[in-house]
Amino acid sequence: MLNRIIAIAKKELKQLSRDTRMLFIIFFFPVVLLIIFGYAINFDVKHIKIAVYDRDKSDYTREYVNGLISSEYFDLITYVQDESEIKRLLDEKIVQAVVVFPNDLSRKLLSKQEVKVQYLIDGVDGTTASAIQNYVNAATYSYSIKLTKEYLAVTGKNSYVPIDLQPRFWFNPELQSTKFLIPGLMGMILIVTAVISISLSIVREKERGTIEQINVSPLSSFEFILGKTIPYIFISLINATIVLVAGYILFGIVIQGSLFLLLFGTLTFLFAALGLGIFISTVADSQQVAFQAANVTSLLPSFMLSGFIFPIETMPAAIQALTNVTPAKFYVVILRAILLRGAGISAFWDQLIYLGIFGTVFITLAIIVDKRSKGKQ
């Protein structure tokens, strides 16, 4: 039995190694994706494009604007002379926010009153908008505090800083988003490789008719599937290693936790992902269908339902339940625990069990479907 499995695995590996183009795609593009993630993807909102509508034109407003644009958060694009221009600037995304100073700003300040500085923010992207809101709040209050201090100094009263905020960030002191995103990216790459490649490689035999030769050979379907799976487990492990090594070389991401646990977690995840792939291959008759099915079950779900980018806790309850259909979700938790926090098995043993259940369920389903379709023939 072992011989037969090894024979199938060898045959599959040979076929794969002959297809250099395919290997190039599988091994090279994950690194490209990693580079995109490391350098291009950034949630830090900086260089916000602003326009200023200054109806006061005083030293105060000039100083305020200088303060804004001397930080890396704001770039002054233009001054607005007329209220009607504002709409066009925001509509065409020329600026992201417009500052409006009321015409009685300096008069009110001098008479010890409170003045409102108005901000109009493009809210299309809610996340960016709320970051901008944070920055303009901070900028306005800190300028206001500065004014007060100067004023109090002139009048001879002492001023002081009441609260000294001391933020500290654990686990990720430089607040690199790459660190947080790499586990998700790894999950996504592995699941797509595993699900698509295993389902296609089985369906391909169906489509080309070579499965009939296998059916008449003394090979059982268990041996066949296992033989088919082993090469892809290898490929996926190599893939994972490439991503981790590239992450270390390019971004200095060190694995905090145990390597053994990482390997074990990855293997459990691959069991689940390949289970899904095998199930798809029993349902699909053509590679086209298998590809579409693999896309639906792995590409977007692993991107959007895994907690990779969109936090699961903010999803509606029904969708939260649905996130359990993507093994990537569990894997992302495991990876983040091991890679970022160096946590031990106590932090994610439940995730391992979920993955085990997931894989078992789909392989069982695959066996049932397979038996039924064989019965029909």
Place this chain on the structure above:
Amino acid sequence: MKTIYHFIIKELLQVKRDKKMLAIIFMAPILQLIFLGYAANMDVNIVHTTIFDQDKTETSRNFIRQLVETGYFKIDYNANSYEEITDLLNEGKTLVAIIIPKDFEKKIIRRETTPLQTIFEGSDASKASMALGYIQGVTTRFSQNLITETKDKLGMKISLSGSLTPEVRVWYNPEMKSRIFMVPGILGLVLMISTISLMSMAVVREREIGTMEQLIVTPIKKYQLLLGKLIPFTMIGFVILVIVMILMTQWFGIIIRGNRLFLLFSAFLFILSNLGIGLLISTVSKTQQQAMMASVFAVMMPMIYLSGFAFPIENMPKFFQYITYAIPLRYFITIIRGVVLKGIGITSLWSEVLILFGMGVSILILSAMRFSKKIE
């Protein structure tokens, strides 16, 4: 003309006969749009907070109240020791721990500076820095009130100097909800994935199954064959488009503020450029497996990340910003968000439309040139 017509009928029949394929082509976009539309939510509106109030005075309680009143902070735990805080952070149960020192009130009354320690679970950098922003907002406002206001002997508030406060108005999407921003983007994604993945298989499939040889020996011309492949997939793409549009407006209740016909027209151009990309993959690849891996890893995943769908292009380094100009999805997302959220049309978006059109045509021509009616 007649040849093309028959070819189109043949393609459509093939799709129609394959029930599984038919189901998945149309069900996939529907299911994905619905589920992902609910899932795509980046609002950091709840900051899970732990408070360690060592002072327990009116001032410290007042500060906590001001935190809660912003609506962003949910105080899940009141810690009593640093060990407790460490555990909560380690287990990822809280995003931030705010530690109010023992002499908080005393120092404030004496007009001295008091430290305020905040410890963040920083693994999710964007979430942590957003939360820091909220805390900064509260502390600066709190500080400002302390400096500018003082109480006279009768306990009445008097202001010592003038002050500035921000008044923020958010346009287009006043509640800053992600959904209204995300769903149109997902529509673009779903449309791209279904059209590229369908088309990328189209030609290479005939090669792999061997039916290409039959096509080669028939008196069908190259351009007829290509059109015969493109037209049915354009039709399918258009049907998918109409379905997802209806879903967006009816299911999610997102109102299209701009011109619907303009949006449909731009979407049509978008579909064409995707089909072009798919066709190019299909003519370059030798097997369906290659075509799929190439379309997923080399085309769709980078495009999803760089399109501005989830990650704002303005935040990317210049180099990557230039790359995004080559991505049709980027233009379509700008168009659909502009039309849906801002109600703008051709006068503001003509350049995007023009680029989509140019891209569609040039990719199609390129892939037609690559395509050869020969056996390799």
